[in-house]
Amino acid sequence: MLIAGAAVLGVVAGVVTGYAVQFDREPTPPPPLSQPDLRDAKTVPAGPGTTAQSVNVHRRVKTDGDLRKLLLKKPKGAKADKSLSEGWTSLVEFAQGYKKPDRMFADMVSDDPRRIATTSWEERGEVFVTVNLIQFRDDDILAARDWGIGQQAYMSLDDYAGNTGEPIPGSGNGRVYVYDKPFRQAGYEPLYEARVIAQRGDVVMEIRYLNNTRKVSAKAVMSLAKQQLERL
Numbered sequence: 001m002l003i004a005g006a007a008v009l010g011v012v013a014g015v016v017t018g019y020a021v022q023f024d025r026e027p028t029p030p031p032p033l034s035q036p037d038l039r040d041a042k043t044v045p046a047g048p049g050t051t052a053q054s055v056n057v058h059r060r061v062k063t064d065g066d067l068r069k070l071l072l073k074k075p076k077g078a079k080a081d082k083s084l085s086e087g088w089t090s091l092v093e094f095a096q097g098y099k100k101p102d103r104m105f106a107d108m109v110s111d112d113p114r115r116i117a118t119t120s121w122e123e124r125g126e127v128f129v130t131v132n133l134i135q136f137r138d139d140d141i142l143a144a145r146d147w148g149i150g151q152q153a154y155m156s157l158d159d160y161a162g163n164t165g166e167p168i169p170g171s172g173n174g175r176v177y178v179y180d181k182p183f184r185q186a187g188y189e190p191l192y193e194a195r196v197i198a199q200r201g202d203v204v205m206e207i208r209y210l211n212n213t214r215k216v217s218a219k220a221v222m223s224l225a226k227q228q229l230e231r232l
Contacts, residue, residue, distance in 0.1 A: 067117040067203075070231045072131050072224065078121040081128060089118040094132065097208070099159075111147055112137050114202075128210040131228060135203045148173065148199040151206075161195065166218065168225050174198025174205075176225055178218045192216045196225045200232040 068087055080086060094116050095105035114137045120130040136143040155161045155177050165175035175197060182190035194216040196207035205228050209221050 067115060067133055067135055071117055071119040071133060072228050072231065074119070074121045075123065078123045081120040081122045081130070086119060087117065089116040089132065091116070097130070111143055126211055126213040129224070130208045132206040133203050133232075134206065141202050144199050144202045144204050145173070148197055148204045151197050155195070155197075166222065168196070168198055168222065168229060171198045171229055174225065174229065176218065176222050178216050178221065182215070189213075194218070194221045196221060198225065198229060200229065203232060205229065205232060
C-alpha cells in the first residue's frame with residue numbers, strides 16, 4: 001500500500017510540475033491555415049484507372065460553386081424576360097412551367113433537388129428563351145440521370161415534341177427537340193417551341209425556346225445547347 005501510494009503521489013506531482021512548466025512558457029502560435037505555396041494540380045488525360053464516377057466527381061468541383069455563373073450569357077441585344085425568374089428559382093416557380101404543375105412539383109419534391117439556377121431573355125419580341133440548371137443532391141448522380149431520362153421519355157408523344165429529337169454531340173445523353181406542331185390557342189398567333197434536355201454530372205440542363213412568328217430553327221437551338229454544355 002505504501003508503494004502504491006508513493007506511485008500515485010509521483011504521478012500527481014509530475015502532472016502538477018508539467019502544468020507549472022507550461023504555464024511559465026510563452027504560448028506557441030498555431031501554424032497558418034492558408035498555404036499560399038500550394039498549387040492546383042494540372043489536369044491529366046484519362047488513364048486506365050479513370051471511371052465515369054471519378055470524372056463526374058471532378059466535374060462536381062466546378063458545380064459546387066455559384067451555379068448561376070455557369071448559365072449562358074444573354075446574347076447581344078437580348079432583353080431580360082421580366083415575366084420569369086432570374087437567378088435562383090423555387091420549386092413552385094419551376095413547376096409552373098409545366099402542363100401539370102402539381103404533378104411536377106410532387107415529383108421534384110420526391111427527387112430532392114438541391115437548387116435551380118435560371119436565366120431568360122427575349123429577342124425582337126418574337127424569340128423567348130429560358131435556361132434552367134437543375135442540380136440534384138444524389139452523390140452517385142443517379143437522381144440527375146433518372147430525372148433527365150424521365151423528361152425525355154414523353155417528348156415523342158403528340159402532345160409534346162412528337163419526335164425523338166436530335167442528339168447533342170459529345171453530351172452522352174442530351175437531345176434537342178423541335179416540336180412538330182405549334183401550340184395553338186384561339187385569339188393568339190401559333191407558338192412554335194423547342195426544348196433541350198441533357199445531363200452533366202449532378203446537373204440537368206433544360207432549355208425552352210419559343211418563337212411566336214415562325215418555326216424554331218433547329219440549328220439555333222443546337223448552338224445554344226452546345227454552348228451551355230461547354231459551360232458545364
